Amino acid sequence: MADDRNDAPAYPVGLRLSGRRVVVLGGGTVAQRRLPALVSAGADIVLVSPTATPSVEAMADAGELRWERRPYQDGDLADAWYALIATTDTAANAAASAEAEARRVWCVRSDDAEAATAWTPATGRSEGVTVAVLTGRDPRRSAAVRDAVVEGLRDGTLVAPRHRERTPGVALVGGGPGDPDLITVRGRRLLAEADVVIADRLGPRDLLDELPPHVEVIDAAKIPYGRFMAQEAINNALIEHARAGKAVVRLKGGDPFVFGRGMEEAEALAEAGIACTVVPGISSSISVPGAAGIPVTHRGVAHEFTVVSGHVAPEDPRSLVDWPALAKLRGTLVLLMAVERIGAIAASLVQHGRSADTPVAVIQEGTMAAQRRVDGTLATVAQVVADAEIRPPAVIVIGDVVTVGRAVQG
Incomplete structure (x- = not known):
């Protein structure tokens, strides 16, 4: 391939591999890292390798891929849509790469990125969003950028507003034992997306200070009870705000279902026909x-x-x-x-x-x-x-x- 091709930037694209033949050559640690994403994508995976790591072998035993226990042979890439070449045999890698070029199969090579026709980006996912980062020949920088973006999406520090209408409902979020760093990433993200937060005294209070000004924060201990018991008043507040079209987070200490009366709230919401999501927390x-x-x-x-x-x-x-x-x-x-x-x-x-x-x-x-x-x-x-x-x-x-x-x- 000419040098001017190698200097051109890669064209980013998302491959839809569900049900399509993907060939992986080599069953070592590179394959071990890459295979889970291919399995998640629903690819029809054929692994060609005399040996495999225990983790890769377990995938084969579970039926997540077909394992042909032999070295690469010419013709292995026939009908493939995508190939991952990751053997320790340089000659076999070169031969497989040549076959991929001849058959017009997009091919990743772990030993020689310059000889590949595709590069694997550093990839992460958060709530339906796939983040893929390519920085040419600097995979560590790709991974660092990926991690920063995914972490920001998960914990709400990188705000990405949803432009499609959200379904109103309530999330029962376990906030953990008190240290704000010990809430789950999903719990923190839901807090960042909330319109209303009804918080317990034992919830991670420091997180409430990070919420945007428009978020209504309600101290559950200060909800006026009137003729209702405390728990009934909290249930009614959750229902009222959800019916008003708000995204509501019920922030609890520990885990919602470990002495947190979370099931009582979930049952009340179910009876009212309101969608409820339970986010487990680290129990004290x-x-x-x-x-x-x-x-x-x-x-x-x-x-x-x-x-x-x-x-x-x-x-x-x-x-x-x-x-x-x-x-x-x-x-x-x-x-x-x-x-x-x-x-x-x-x-x-x-x-x-x-x-x-x-x-x-x-x-x-x-x-x-x-x-x-x-x-x-x-x-x-x-x-x-x-x-x-x-x-x-x-x-x-x-x-x-x-x-x-x-x-x-x-």
Whole structure:
């Protein structure tokens, strides 16, 4: 190919490969990186290679591609629409490239981009948008630009308004344990697209300051209840704003379905005929212990963990928790909303068989700048909490993993 061709910029195009024959030569790490996108595109993939990485072999075993376990042969590119040449045999790569040129098959070569007739862009996707970046012979720069654009689209810092009408509805978004960096990228993007945000006290408050001025932010704790209970008032507010054609985000702490009453809101929206999207969040039951250096499970120490609400005491007739059964478990107990009742809970666990020397850690304001941790045992935790003046929100971890975490922290 003449030098002037090599100096010309590539012409960007999106290939629609669904159901069309794509030949991949070589089953190594290059193919391992490229194959998932081809599978997602619905291509009819034929892999030609004597060997393959375990990941590529797993794709073949799953029926995502057909694997011919042999070297390249002349004619392998017949009827192909697209070819990826990625073997370690330079002579075979050159021969396959020549066949692609003769058959007019667009061909990518991992070993010699100049000899290829196509280049693979650095590609990323976010909510139906495909970002593909080509910077000629600088793939690292392509990847860096791609990452910056995709991240901006995902977290809302790169605003790309939708010009087609959006469907009004409600997104129940789990905001994570409090640190704004721990919300999911989808949750952050939906926040950036919202018209109305109804927020809990335990949601990531710092994210609210980033919202555009036109976004109406409603503190769920300050919704006037009137003759309704608090949850009914929140449900009604969600329905009212969605029916007004607004994109509504219900921003919750942790995960919407882990003691977040998210299902109650989803059911109310379903009864009202309003579309509802649930965006899971990182639950404080695992993230806060982790942030404090405590693994809720650890090999040889705890093979299970149980998350329990402590908003009612063990002797309260409203309690649904089988405290005697929990006391007999050998794994980790994680208590949420239990600061005010930790004394009664600890006493119940000891009464039903858990050792009074069982380690306990209490983490207040987990993942936030004000995070602090105090340690004790089931016998001492009530006094420790009182002496340290621990206040909600706090997560309490009971079990030998507390000692493991302390050792790791040194």
